[in-house]
Amino acid sequence: MLRKGITESFGAAIHALNTTQLTDGVINRSKRMMLDTLGVGLLGTRTAVFNKALKHSQMFTSDERSSVWGKSQMSLPPHYAAFVNGIAVHSMDFDDTWHPATHPSGAVLPALLALADALPRQPSGLDLLLAFNVGIEVQGRLMRFSREAYNIPERFHPPSVVGVMGSAAASAKLLGLSPAQCSHALAIAASSAGAPLANTATQTKPLHIGNAARRGLEAAQLAQLGLEGNPDILDLDRGFGVYYKDYSPSAMTDCASGDFRWILEDQDVAFKRIPAHLGMHWVVDAALAARAKLANEVGNFDLSQIRQVTLRVPPSKYIDCPFPATEHQARHSFQFNACSALLDDKVTVSSYSEAQINRPALKELLSKVKVETPKDNQPNFDKMYCEVGVETHQGQSHVARCDTFYGHWRKPLSQEDLVGKFSVNASSVLCTEGVEGVIEVIGNIERVRESSVLGLYLTMTSSQQEQLYSSM
């Protein structure tokens, strides 16, 4: 079935959207996303997967260079900077999540910053903010083309499907491509989309975001050189539709018409408090509440009293992992996160180290876990809930339920907590001046004349920390 005009409308919109269309609501929300993404990315530069990708990327040389976040003496060819920085962002599953489900910012921001570094004329902060929002908007629109996209995925990992399209759109915007070139950027990017879900919960998952950023940027640059793809890529079932079982695309609103409304205005993102799959946040909040109830009644809380732990969660195979063996699996395990919360009364960045995962006490508790998937618990980030029930040998039983965790779009992180998360993350690699500099620049990005100042702060490391981690 041939539909016409949808791809064209996207190309036209990417080209025509301008800064006057940015509303206060959207500016505010997208700045929070940018800050969180940078913090999470900086923290992620300490991971093993980031270092492997960095070593790999250092094989390549180029005239144009872009900075690597958290590294003061290093730069890479722009595509590879986008690649490694994107990997850093998703390396710990700590980055933002949207509804329908994807991790929107990690696919876009690294590409834009890498591109900005390489451009002969530095874009302004407002240019950057606009391009960022174009990249987010396109992703949101594309996900609304199918019902399949609304649920927790089973086939393709969403950032690999819509993320690369968002990166292409954002890069095309920053490059100032013509409407036709913008359409072709999307078409070229579509041929780089689609990674299977099986690689989530493995060390390769972060590459889905890294590659989305890199290949989207590449698509825009190829379009700039005149490469063409299918001009109806979004219209066709055998185009972008191949990634979905049901596919019903529609045109982008004409932004000149006055009817244009950013999706971000109506649907906020969720920011994570712990570096784990979004589903874990419900189960952790419920487990902490159940633990509190138990401690309240019993007085002295003793794990050995627990006879059984019952989790009532939505059905989703890739986050159902009774005995995770790696940090990646642990971040994708209802069981692990519930038990960590019960054991330690908190779940933090350090809960996923090998030492923590292998604790005998934790493993013992894991063996007492039962998972149920009630019919009314839908695998959907807007509708799911988690219940944690704890039964003791003495016969006491406590159940706690979490419908909306703190950080979810229905219960957003306060600005103070968001900045606090950023500060803790960024301080792991940047000196105080760098940390505060980034907060300042992002906070005022619409007034920043040259976006390069951001890059300056992102590489203001404290020399101690850089030396410590450079040998990994």
Next chain:
Amino acid sequence: MISTLQRTIRPVWASRGLHNSAVEALKYQAPGDTVTASYGKFISEIKPQHLSSVVLHRSKRMVLDSIGVGMIGSTTDVFELALQHCQHMYAPDDISSIYGRTGTRLSPTLAAFVNGVATHSMDFDDTWHPATHPSGAVLPAVLALSDMMPASNKPSGLDFLLAFNVGIEIQGRLMRFSNEAHNIPKRFHPPSVVGTMGSAAACARLLSLDHSKCSHALAIAASLSGAPMANAATQSKPLHIGNASRLGLEAALLASRGLEASPLVLDAVAGVAGFNAFYEDYVPQPLESPNKNGHMFLLEEQDIGFKRFPAHLGMHWVADAAASVHKLLVGFGPGTVSPAQVKDILLRVPKSKYINRPFPDSEHEARHSFQFNACSALLDGEVTVQSFTPAAMMRPDLFALLSRVRVEHPQDNPANFNLMYGEVQVTLVGGDILKGRCDTFYGHWRNPLTNESLKKKFRNNAGAVLPSEKVEKLIDVVEELDRLGDCRDLLSELQ
């Protein structure tokens, strides 16, 4: 600073903890007995002595054809564009050579990319059954990787050929996991699905990775696979092969550095799609270790189709059918067919949307148009490289014929390269009806090109960019490839 690459020969060590819920799901299999693990073992254990003489012979023909096609492809616009892109981003680097550009070198993955683009740029490269273009995804990566390996440790010609065959074999095996793969594709362009995996396998083999890393190379590659059919018949199609080659190499390099991915990527785990994300039906089978009873390569049982002119494989049937009608019209002397003679042209072809184009707008579309290729062959007696030039495409005579074409899709003509046929029926103004039918075009695996024809095609192609002494030398070197002590003899003749 380019780090030197060492072929790793590491002792086999137990793979890291298997995903326990997946173990539950596959209770009948002991950990390590997964399909994915069997593929990793196969790639790491296969040796040159497992290559039979038939496989050696057929694969050398594929290497020769692929190089020639890549060379003529280096004269296309899309190649130039891709090359500019790579050179713009990356300074010239003394590592991997580029088809048809003496003195130009690029970083290995980018060389694989542009050479892959060149190979598929004119749709002139080989086709297999089930359908994919196997060589273009593998050879550029193997060449680039060979260039990258240190001088003291270059692979021999036989190592090179073995890696190439592993890349082909893995593609063939993966396509046999689904019925969907046996027909002309509708959703994902096959080279973008299996080609990346083949490239990863070939490079893992050449790098001598241990079996666990070989599995991870495949899994990493799966996350880099998959491009939609809609971009076929556009200028972006060649990038599918270019990217398959480049990304497969990249996956192997990342695996060699220890990057890990899903140990179940080829196995079918309900609710978490692996490689089966790309197919509607999927039944994976493990590969037996070659150490026990040797190995029967698929290439032994199922040969490749080589194209005689640069267009989608389906075009070759109608071209041969139309050419026979041309002969009837013109007799055996030189003569031309005039549209004035022709009242109506009926094509009976399989149903396939992306190769049914009544009035193609670009060379890419023309290479994917039953109508265009039938009419060109009817007019000229054959379809050649020149048939797709702007001048040839804009001929009024050709347009006149195109306006008289009707297309039918008989029920007995399936969209399957092993079963389809092409029929051309021309009704003349006087009322006479002339018919031509082709069941198996010359070049199809059932009617393979002779060695002479293959060499002739290579000479025409490579001769577009290399002097004839080099062309002849290349033919000799590839012929002797399994006896070459050092593949540098091949690499040095490419530029």
